[in-house]
Amino acid sequence: MHRTWAIVEREMRRFSKSPMMIVMSMIFPLMQLVVLGYAFGGNVKHLKLAIVDQDRGVPAVKIRELASAVASGARTVDLLDYTDSGVAMTDLRNGIVNGVLTIPPDFSRRLLTNNDPRVALISDNTDTFVSATMAATVGAFIGHLNAPETPVRVSGAAGLDVVEVYPYVPYIQYLLPGSITMSIFMMVMIGGGIIFIDDKARGLHEGYLVTPITKLELVAGFNISGTIKAVLAGAAITIIGSIIAGVPSPLDPVRLLRMMLVISITAFALISLMFLLMVRVSDPLMPRMMFGLLNTVLYFPSGAVYPQQGFPAWMHAIAVVDPFTYSVHAFKSLLLKNTGFGAIAGDVTYLLIFSIVAMTAATALFKRTL
Amino acid sequence: MSNAIEVREIVKKFGDFTAVSGISFDVKDGEIFGLLGPNGAGKSTLIRMMVTLLTPTSGTAIINGFDVIKKADDVRRSIGVIPQAMTSDLELTVYENLLIFAKLYGVPRDTRTRLIGQLLEAVELTQWADKPVKNLSGGMRRRVEVARGLVHEPRVFFLDEPTTGLDPVSRTAVWEMLRKIKAQRDLTVLITTHYMDEADKLCDRIAIVDHGKLVALDSPEALKASIPGRAPETVTLDDVFVHYTGRDLRDALQEPSAADSPFMIRR
Numbered sequence: 001m002h003r004t005w006a007i008v009e010r011e012m013r014r015f016s017k018s019p020m021m022i023v024m025s026m027i028f029p030l031m032q033l034v035v036l037g038y039a040f041g042g043n044v045k046h047l048k049l050a051i052v053d054q055d056r057g058v059p060a061v062k063i064r065e066l067a068s069a070v071a072s073g074a075r076t077v078d079l080l081d082y083t084d085s086g087v088a089m090t091d092l093r094n095g096i097v098n099g100v101l102t103i104p105p106d107f108s109r110r111l112l113t114n115n116d117p118r119v120a121l122i123s124d125n126t127d128t129f130v131s132a133t134m135a136a137t138v139g140a141f142i143g144h145l146n147a148p149e150t151p152v153r154v155s156g157a158a159g160l161d162v163v164e165v166y167p168y169v170p171y172i173q174y175l176l177p178g179s180i181t182m183s184i185f186m187m188v189m190i191g192g193g194i195i196f197i198d199d200k201a202r203g204l205h206e207g208y209l210v211t212p213i214t215k216l217e218l219v220a221g222f223n224i225s226g227t228i229k230a231v232l233a234g235a236a237i238t239i240i241g242s243i244i245a246g247v248p249s250p251l252d253p254v255r256l257l258r259m260m261l262v263i264s265i266t267a268f269a270l271i272s273l274m275f276l277l278m279v280r281v282s283d284p285l286m287p288r289m290m291f292g293l294l295n296t297v298l299y300f301p302s303g304a305v306y307p308q309q310g311f312p313a314w315m316h317a318i319a320v321v322d323p324f325t326y327s328v329h330a331f332k333s334l335l336l337k338n339t340g341f342g343a344i345a346g347d348v349t350y351l352l353i354f355s356i357v358a359m360t361a362a363t364a365l366f367k368r369t370l
Numbered sequence: 371m372s373n374a375i376e377v378r379e380i381v382k383k384f385g386d387f388t389a390v391s392g393i394s395f396d397v398k399d400g401e402i403f404g405l406l407g408p409n410g411a412g413k414s415t416l417i418r419m420m421v422t423l424l425t426p427t428s429g430t431a432i433i434n435g436f437d438v439i440k441k442a443d444d445v446r447r448s449i450g451v452i453p454q455a456m457t458s459d460l461e462l463t464v465y466e467n468l469l470i471f472a473k474l475y476g477v478p479r480d481t482r483t484r485l486i487g488q489l490l491e492a493v494e495l496t497q498w499a500d501k502p503v504k505n506l507s508g509g510m511r512r513r514v515e516v517a518r519g520l521v522h523e524p525r526v527f528f529l530d531e532p533t534t535g536l537d538p539v540s541r542t543a544v545w546e547m548l549r550k551i552k553a554q555r556d557l558t559v560l561i562t563t564h565y566m567d568e569a570d571k572l573c574d575r576i577a578i579v580d581h582g583k584l585v586a587l588d589s590p591e592a593l594k595a596s597i598p599g600r601a602p603e604t605v606t607l608d609d610v611f612v613h614y615t616g617r618d619l620r621d622a623l624q625e626p627s628a629a630d631s632p633f634m635i636r637r
């Protein structure tokens with residue numbers, strides 16, 4: 001075991017001389033957290049809605065009033081009046097407006113005679129977020145048009161009350177667990193995979209291989225040192241990211257302790273995976289190429305940016321074996337819900353089993369000769 | 371005198387290519403043994419099999435009484451190796467490089483402090499002990515490697531082209547230090563080199579390898595005397611080398627080294 005610690009000592013001495021490595025591993029996840037968090041986190045506002053009123057009756061005026069209320073209140077839409085539906089359609093196709101609400105000439109008459117009155121929303125569906133928001137907004141104020149003038153004191157209709165268990169979670173906080181996992185992965189790749197292969201290519205490993213160190217001692221040494229580096233990166237981004245994202249009580253010691261446990265196990269799982277993938281690699285291009293590939297294959301299916309319930313079956317299959325999935329879930333439980341170990345026991349168990357299997361396979365595949 | 375190294379009909383094949391073809395020789399305890407040969411002759415492959423970095427296709431070598439195939443770990447404990455590539459960690463200091471390897475060999479704490487001090491003195495790097503290896507010259511780096519290879523007091527020391535690429539002064543310094551360390555310790559040295567004059571001065575016996583085969587083996591004097599039609603005092607080891615290996619240039623393609631990759635972080 002003393003040989004394992006010699007490898008760990010060597011790696012940590014090198015690491016202490018390259019503090020930029022930890023900064024490098026944090027820049028990308030932090031930038032992603034801030035840019036994606038604020039880009040996707042806000043409500044969609046100021047969509048340009050063209051109104052073509054061909055009716056001009058009282059109900060049509062009421063629709064325009066309701067639309068104006070949204071435009072001046074929630075500011076989801078900005079209204080633009082058009083008299084010519086052809087011009088409005090041209091502007092829609094040219095991207096000048098995001099949707100065209102057409103009130104047909106017979107709308108008021110049909111409404112008053114209860115004869116299936118309809119308005120049309122023509123939207124630019126190349127942007128699904130925008131068209132969905134537009135449809136929901138227009139649908140809501142059309143719904144108000146149908147509401148009775150004087151609400152009944154006690155309604156007989158079934159209603160729904162939504163009770164949120166946790167305080168409001170902005171999207172930037174939702175992204176934070178994925179960013180922590182990403183920073184651990186970045187350090188594993190930069191401080192583990194790339195340096196491991198570069199050292200191998202330079203011939204540094206020949207120096208180790210002529211000593212009596214065993215395969216297990218060598219792999220364990222690299223794994224432990226890689227884990228320590230990744231834990232430092234993960235811990236740093238947990239604190240910095242929590243402050244940036246506005247997580248309540250970011251320095252809560254009990255939660256930090258639980259976070260450190262999950263960070264450590266995640267780091268060990270990812271470094272074990274990395275060594276399993278790199279154990280027979282000698283070309284320095286390989287880890288750099290795999291960096292981008294693994295980033296996509298592991299990060300996006302994990303549920304870090306989008307709920308897994310929306311995934312197709314093949315992506316679900318990746319998510320089930322992806323260690324990011326369990327890491328992100330555990331971090332979400334601790335950061336967003338402040339749960340105890342009960343909620344993350346399954347995640348921790350999977351990551352531990354994953355680490356043991358990957359490290360055992362990496363040791364078996366490690367070549368003791370050149 | 372017993373043998374420190376016994377090589378028996380050792381063969382190494384890489385696919386269809388035979389790099390080493392049934393070589394046998396012995397190196398006596400305390401000898402400085404030179405292994406010479408043109409580029410691609412099989413010297414490095416031979417040395418790599420003796421230090422357990424490559425597994426022989428057939429045959430074997432006994433180092434310090436241990437079989438390189440059956441008792442590889444015992445072989446590793448009893449030898450010091452300076453591979454052809456620079457294997458010291460450039461980021462670490464001279465002292466840290468020696469310390470890590472002393473720990474890898476399990477040298478006890480009190481012994482390693484003394485040994486590292488002695489070795490730094492022997493290779494004249496005591497005043498540079500706290501400097502990162504990356505700041506040292508090529509010759510100084512090689513001296514670090516020599517000290518590192520001896521940090522666990524091995525009985526046999528393998529050096530694969532330790533002076534290649536060094537200027538004449540640094541080369542002389544490395545050989546002088548080897549001679550000095552050899553005088554202080556019970557050490558057998560097996561060395562490969564392209565510098566005939568150095569091999570002539572330092573080695574007790576020399577083996578010449580060509581095309582993976584042993585073509586000559588004797589003391590430098592006996593090898594010079596073996597050249598027909600010339601007085602031994604007029605013969606140099608260069609003449610011996612050319613006599614046994616010929617004058618043909620050994621042009622050959624080789625597998626690209628991973629170290630040549632443009633994607634590596636430069637240091």
